[in-house]
Amino acid sequence: MKKNHMHRGIVLAGMISLFLFVSGCGFMQAYQEIQFFAMDTLMQVELSGKKSDIEQIRKIVEDLEDDVSVTDVQSELYQINHRTVSAIELSKPIARLLNEELAITETTNGALNPALYPISCAWGFTTDHKRVPSAEELAALLPKTDWRQIQLSNQNLTLPDGMELDFGATAKGFASDLCADYLREQGIKHALLNFGGNTYTIGTNKKGEYWKIGIRDPWDETAQGMIGVLESTNEAVITSGSYERYFEQDGVRYHHIMDGTTGLPARTGLVSVTIVCESGVKADGLSTALFVMGLDQASNYWRQYKGFEAIFVTEDGKQYYTEGLENRYHPTQGQKAEVIRL
Numbered sequence: 001m002k003k004n005h006m007h008r009g010i011v012l013a014g015m016i017s018l019f020l021f022v023s024g025c026g027f028m029q030a031y032q033e034i035q036f037f038a039m040d041t042l043m044q045v046e047l048s049g050k051k052s053d054i055e056q057i058r059k060i061v062e063d064l065e066d067d068v069s070v071t072d073v074q075s076e077l078y079q080i081n082h083r084t085v086s087a088i089e090l091s092k093p094i095a096r097l098l099n100e101e102l103a104i105t106e107t108t109n110g111a112l113n114p115a116l117y118p119i120s121c122a123w124g125f126t127t128d129h130k131r132v133p134s135a136e137e138l139a140a141l142l143p144k145t146d147w148r149q150i151q152l153s154n155q156n157l158t159l160p161d162g163m164e165l166d167f168g169a170t171a172k173g174f175a176s177d178l179c180a181d182y183l184r185e186q187g188i189k190h191a192l193l194n195f196g197g198n199t200y201t202i203g204t205n206k207k208g209e210y211w212k213i214g215i216r217d218p219w220d221e222t223a224q225g226m227i228g229v230l231e232s233t234n235e236a237v238i239t240s241g242s243y244e245r246y247f248e249q250d251g252v253r254y255h256h257i258m259d260g261t262t263g264l265p266a267r268t269g270l271v272s273v274t275i276v277c278e279s280g281v282k283a284d285g286l287s288t289a290l291f292v293m294g295l296d297q298a299s300n301y302w303r304q305y306k307g308f309e310a311i312f313v314t315e316d317g318k319q320y321y322t323e324g325l326e327n328r329y330h331p332t333q334g335q336k337a338e339v340i341r342l
């Protein structure tokens with residue numbers, strides 16, 4: 001079967017699933033869909049519920065975006081990064097986000113580091129002026145990224161001078177958690193949130209089947225190809241890939257996922273990491289962290305901590321997926337794939 005023909009009924013980054021809908025499945029509530037632009041990406045939501053539900057989803061995402069923008073002077077994150085005192089009281093959602101992110105920072109020993117913002121800025125990933133910073137510049141910035149100095153107690157945050165945070169690695173996953181909380185409270189049984197390829201599934205699709213999530217082919221420039229399809233329900237499915245944001249200089253490609261020990265884009269032989277678990281923050285945070293760790297360390301992390309499943313794609317075009325996905329992940333025909341076992 002040709003790759004393009006496999007798209008039917010499958011949701012992939014940047015694509016709404018136009019073919020999912022078959023009528024007459026006993027749905028009590030109308031089917032709603034919306035697409036909007038937020039957090040630098042296209043957000044697509046489909047659910048069976050009221051129009052007000054989908055409007056509320058949009059509001060939750062936009063409110064969070066207002067809080068975590070690094071550039072909007074009104075945002076909570078901007079206030080944190082431009083503080084005049086070292087101790088700040090956070091809002092409840094941002095305290096929850098930072099608390100959940102720091103839990104992953106600790107277990108991954110800083111592979112996920114919310115304090116890498118000065119490094120991302122030096123590379124110009126936060127602006128349109130991407131550049132390769134000098135070794136001296138990076139060496140001067142690295143001491144400002146010591147996540148062990150972040151002190152968070154309930155809503156009280158204390159940061160050392162010069163430290164700046166960024167929730168780029170977890171905000172979309174967190175947005176999906178807030179939305180999923182809301183949808184569950186409303187008793188919604190069928191919903192799919194696709195936040196720029198970061199997906200969250202609730203219940204089943206209209207046909208009563210598990211949602212089908214396409215895992216993006218990192219080498220397909222059209223962003224439409226997939227390397228496999230995952231059947232999913234009630235969980236986040238989130239991918240970090242070096243193809244998402246990058247630039248080239250003197251024939252070298254530099255991407256946006258940073259190794260906090262060097263200040264350089266992480267080069268570990270991986271091109272993408274997909275994490276599957278109930279928490280969006282955890283899936284988003286771990287997808288970034290395990291990318292930084294590389295396949296061997298990441299597999300060991302999975303063996304030690306469990307509580308999530310993963311799909312890794314390596315530079316040599318092979319994929320590895322954890323055994324919990326064995327019955328519901330289907331690599332595309334012709335893909336070299338291996339199962340990681342305990």
Ligand code: AMP
Nearest residue numbers: 111112113114168169240256257258288
């Ligand atoms: P993601 O696409 O979820 O992997 O997140 C990447 C974004 O998170 C980047 O654009 C940066 O804003 C930020 N980031 C990059 N490297 C790291 C890291 N090692 N830990 C935490 N955040 C990072």
Ligand code: MG
Nearest residue numbers: 169284285288
């Ligand atoms: Mg992430």
